[in-house]
Amino acid sequence: MQPRVLKALEYEKIKEQLVQHVSSSLGREKVDELLPLTNFEEVVSAQEQTDEAANVLRLKGQAPLGGLVDIRSSAKRANIGGMLSPAELTEISGTLYASRQMKHFIEELLEEELPIPHLDNLARGIVPHTDLERKINQCIDDYGEVLDHASDTLRNLRQQLRTLESRVRDKLESMIRSSSAQKMLSDAIVTIRNDRFVIPVKQEYRSSYGGIVHDQSSSGATLFIEPQVVVDLNNTLQQTRVKEKVEIERILRELSDRVAEHTEEILFNVRILADMDFMFAKARYAKQIKATKPEMNNKGYVRLMKARHPLLSPDDVVPNDIELGKDFTTIVITGPNTGGKTVTLKVIGLLTLMGQSGLQIPAMDGSELTVFKQVFADIGDEQSIEQSLSTFSSHMVNIVEILKHMDHESLVLFDELGAGTDPQEGAALAISILDEVYNRGARVVATTHYPELKAYGYNREGVVNASVEFNVETLSPTYKLLIGVPGRSNAFEISKRLGLMNSVISRAKSHMSADQNEVDSMIASLEESKKGAQSELSAAHELRKEAEQLHKELQQQILELNQQRDKLYEAAERKAEMKLNEATEEADKIIRELRKMKKEHHAEIKDHELIEAKKRLEGAVPSFDKSAKAISKQKTAAQKLLPGDEVKVLTFDQKGHLVEKVGGKEWQVQMGIMKMKVKEKDLQYISRPQKVEQKPLATVKGRDYHVSLELDLRGERFENALLKVEKYLDDAVLAGYPRVSIIHGKGTGALRKGVQELLKNHRSVKNLRFGEAGEGGTGVTVVELK
Incomplete structure (x- = not known):
């Protein structure tokens, strides 16, 4: 690049x-x-x-x-x-x-x-x-000092040093504490000069201590003298320090050799x-710029969803959807200055460079980028005083270089293509340059002021117009990119909002050609149509998502109902079998007692009568059929069903109300929040209310509103998550749900703890627990509602 x-x-x-x-x-x-x-x-x-x-x-x-x-x-x-x-x-x-x-x-x-x-x-x-790391740590501390126990020799030398230093200090301190020292010393302290212990002696008493003078004060009144009595001790101390230095060097040399290995x-x-x-x-x-991983392709296709410029504040930037390389390979962005055209150009180029650098991009999941061999850009005013080049000339130098090197694997970005010269000639040049780049198969995005280029996108296959939306009411750009809609100047609307007289504006319009007025009207109509289509598309997407979610929830509920029904059958059988076993044991006990009575009291009870009685007890044991069809045979005499009747759906063992008859032998039944088709033979009539009220579904902004059985909080900020939980619990209570699930994930546990604290104190919560292994474990909290 x-x-x-x-x-x-x-x-x-x-x-x-x-x-x-x-x-x-x-x-x-x-x-x-x-x-x-x-x-x-x-x-x-x-x-x-x-x-x-x-x-x-x-x-x-x-x-x-x-x-x-x-x-x-x-x-x-x-x-x-x-x-x-x-x-x-x-x-x-x-x-x-x-x-x-x-x-x-x-x-x-x-x-x-x-x-x-x-x-x-x-x-x-x-x-x-690990051995080398441990050896270094044993010899050197965190401050870069060689430790005493780095070797036995070093430990002994340092012990000698401490002993010698103590002896020298003791000798000198006894000297400075004497009565005669008060008048001969400048200060009663022991200090160090040239790595040797000395005392500060007044100039006139130099001969009183003998020894060696190592330094003097700036005024010359004080001499720092090593008294003769400690010279030998200091010499021994110095020799020991030399030995210490040699041992330290040996240790460092040994460690360095181990590093070299x-x-x-x-x-x-x-x-x-x-x-x-x-x-x-x-x-x-x-993470800082809230970026996502783009899907990479080598097909020349770029699709950015809610893309943002990474250098602009997230609070100020307006995300845009940008697509290039599939239905069209060239985008021509027109419109007034300060509308965001150049920023859009830079977003496409910069996010491409980031993606090819292995960086994630500030756009929504699902965005795609392609790998270009070269990215070319002619952006900004590159007027060169040193080279005596005008703005136009400077741009043309760059464009000539681009045309020399670009090919079908290139991305080319032109800012204000053809600007800086006569408008008619500039527009003609811009069209010719775009044709050349387009014919070579490159991906091109260009911004321009020239109205002639607005028609360019309609006359060329693979080229599309775009503009940056301008709000005439606020007289400011919205920075919203409109693909498929060319820009217009809005000069008349802006002038009118600023108070220019209608008569002046009318005369100005009369100087415009009829074709130009028609083009402006067409552009305004396109803008309105684009906005309406986008609004309807968004609404359709929302409805589809809600329908898919409802379908998924219904399938889950049916599965849960079937499982619950089977569990109830099994529990009932176990309970009945237990009761029958108890009855059989009781019968055997009674027979044993009767035989005992017969034996003891010679009662006139015959064995075959006892056996026959036991067989009658065994014959009274009913058999169990696990299918719902067997149960349905026990229903009451046939009753003609009508819409609004309360019925029992035998296949689910659930009560509901008939909505309408579907076909010859099927009914649509409302069971709680579910509506489903059921065969008439699987329905059992219960009652026919005098008046059946069918409560409509709650609506939000004119659409059916359905509450999900689970709330997913993963990726939410802590405060936003708690607000969502509050609202969701209210919606779930209104929907009549007995139990819901809140997905908070495991993570650090902060969100899970916060959610559970809120639930424990919530007025509508009856009980709560973590999910089972098949429900998400500790990443899910299951809530029972009052």
Whole structure:
């Protein structure tokens, strides 16, 4: 991609925002090197990597990249025999720790069966060096100081140092506490000069202490003297310090050699962690701008749904739907200045570059992007004083370069095509340039002021007009892109709103050609038709969604009713069987007692009479038929059914009311919120009310309103979720539901806890529980309503 195009589309500003989300200088380096890819497979892979990282952040909140430092130069220096400093070794230890933590983190995600093939592949390449990390940590602390227990020699030397320092201090402090010292010392303290302990002596008493003068005050009145009595001790102290330094160097040399042994693996780990840091930086940036993963294709098709410019505030930007490359390959956007034409142009170009860079885009799910080999853009006023080029000339230089290099795999963006010269010649040039680019098969988006180009979209197959909507009432653009509708100047309407006299406006209109007036009228009609069609389409989509949801809920309810019916049958059979077993046992008991009585009292009771009595008891046991048809045979005598009758639907064991007869032997039955067709033989008449009131469905804005049996809160903000729960419970109570489900997901548990606290204190909630294993587990709360 040309640097001038990246600058015109503000690609570098996207990288400036992205770099704020890296965890190390390694990630920053990857962002600095980022450029759009042109290979389709590489782009798809980059998008999958970002999506994996985004899923991990959504589930876990963060990735353990703490401690990651760019240690490449230190590792390479160790590899060629250099000795590393304690600080460098600490950084290597931190990076080894980050490698180990990241590998363990990915392994845990895999145990949870999270699909992360790219992260898994990277983690497999990480080689933990736990022994080296532990050895460095045993020798050097977090502040880069070599520890006493790094070696036995060092521990002994430091013990000697502390003893010698204590003896020197004790000697000097006894000297400064003497009575004669009060007048000979400038201050009663022990200090250090040239790594040797000294005392501040007044100039005139220099000979009183002897020894060595190491320094003097700026005025010369005070000398810092090492008294002769501690010279030998200080010499011994210095010798011990030299030994300590030599031992520290030996320890650092040993650690550096161990780093050198694993330099190649350490550097490979660093490259992997840099890739991971870059992946998670892209994911964090996607979360910040509320971006989604685009579907990539190599067919030249672009479809952006509710696309936003990522550099504009989400509160101010107006999302737009943009499509290019299927029914048409060229879009010509016309309309007044400050309407948002250039922003729309930049959105298409910038989101294309972001998608090809592996970045998610600020648009709704389901958006699609294609992979272009080249993106060309002629945007903005590029007047060059140094080259003595006018605005028109500068644009033409860019356009000439574009025409030299573009092909059928290119995206070309023209801002104010043909501007800066005579309108008639500029319009003719613009049409000719568009024809050339279109004939080569490139995807083109152009903005223009020229009215001649409004007709261009109607005269060319594969070309469509577009405009940015302007609100004449408020005299401001709405920034809403209208595909298929050319722009108009709105000069007369704006002038009228601003108070220009009608007579002046009428005379102005008389100077317009009849064709131009017809074109403006046609455009106004198209705008109204477009708005109406979009409104009706949105309403149709909503109705279809509601119908699909209702159908799904009805199927679920029927399934639940069938399951409940079977459970009731089974429970009834078990209960009846238990009762019969009890009766049989009681009969056996009675017979045993009768025989006992016969034996004891010689009663005149014969055995065959006892056996016959028992058979009669066994014959009284009824058989059970599990089918509803067997039950239906027990219904009362046939009764002629009429609309409004209360009936029992035998196949579901549910009561309902007849709505109307369908065909010869079927009825439409209302059971609660369900309407369904039932065969007449499966209906049992119950009663015929004097007056049947059929309550209409509640309506919202003229449409049937149906309350779902479940509320999905996943992805909602905490406060919005609680408000939705409040409203949903009221709607569910009005709908007469006995039980509903609220899906809050598992996540961090904050939303689940908040929802359950609200439900516990809600006036309409009778009881609540987590879902069973087949209902969603702890990610769902099942609520019983009063």
